[in-house]
Amino acid sequence: MDEVATAIADPVRRRILTLLRDEPLAAGDIATRFTISRPAVSRHLRVLRESGLVRDEMVGRRRIYRLDPGPLAPLIDWLAGLLPTDRWERHLDALETEVCRTRRERRDHGPAEHRREHTA
Structure with missing residues (x-):
């Protein structure tokens, strides 16, 4: 290297x-x-x-x-190891959490109640 x-x-x-x-x-x-x-x-x-x-x-x-x-390749791998990887991972984890939360709310409240919440 x-x-x-x-x-x-x-x-x-x-x-x-x-x-x-x-x-x-x-x-x-x-x-x-x-x-x-x-x-x-x-x-x-x-x-x-x-x-x-x-x-x-x-x-x-x-x-x-x-x-x-x-x-x-070994140099690229070593350089990549220097880059902070958690920044995007944190953003993607937060997005995944929000998607799961939204799906759960829609499942628990059903589509009719979901529409009422947004029109009120």
């Missing part, structure tokens, strides 16, 4: 991942989208490859990179 977190800490690498989210790209195509040098892009791709976030394959003379989001 630390290696993945380190890999996505850099904005250039995050942008590369975003580019690869939509389609596999050749290293040269990735490099043309940045103002940094091709060797610098290659170093970023190497970090992403070593972290497991991208896979590469040679197609002819071109190296094609594909996103592999699998290594993000």
Whole structure:
């Protein structure tokens, strides 16, 4: 997880991942989208490859990179554990309680009495 977190800490690498989210790209195509040098892009791709976030394959003379989001799962799970979960749960529990109370009142009083309460 630390290696993945380190890999996505850099904005250039995050942008590369975003580019690869939509389609596999050749290293040269990735490099043309940045103002940094091709060797610098290659170093970023190497970090992403070593972290497991991208896979590469040679197609002819071109190296094609594909996103592999699998290594993000442990990091996503850890981040999700930091979020407070009880806020929505409390709201949904309160809603469920209110729905049950309303159903119980309608069942106990019947539809005729329920209409009388609202028209009075």
